[in-house]
Amino acid sequence: MNNMSMTVDQIVEEIRALPQDAVADLVDRVLLESHGGQNTADEQAWSSTVHRRINDIRTGKVDGIPSDETAAKIRNIVGR
Structure with a gap:
């Protein structure tokens, strides 16, 4: 399946199979990319x-x- 055609539900299902540290890394990367990235250091x-x-x-x-x-x-x- 082409990643561009995956639904959010399919992506979440794939993520459930990943080790916890890989999920944490993925979340970090997604958040960083959505906010303009971060320098390497x-x-x-x-x-x-x-x-x-x-x-x-x-x-x-x-x-x-x-x-x-x-x-x-x-x-x-x-x-609140």
Whole structure:
């Protein structure tokens, strides 16, 4: 199938088969491209930070913050 003819649902289905780190990389790339990109040095530094933080959570070095708690903090900050 030609990638140009894939629907969003088909793309999401393909993404489900990817490893979690590949999905994170894909999301980063899509977001960067949609906002004009990023220079290589910044991209490498950000990627290194993201991978370190993911590893810290996976190894138990730090605890993650539950998404509902994070969302509540964001709503409080923006006043919604």
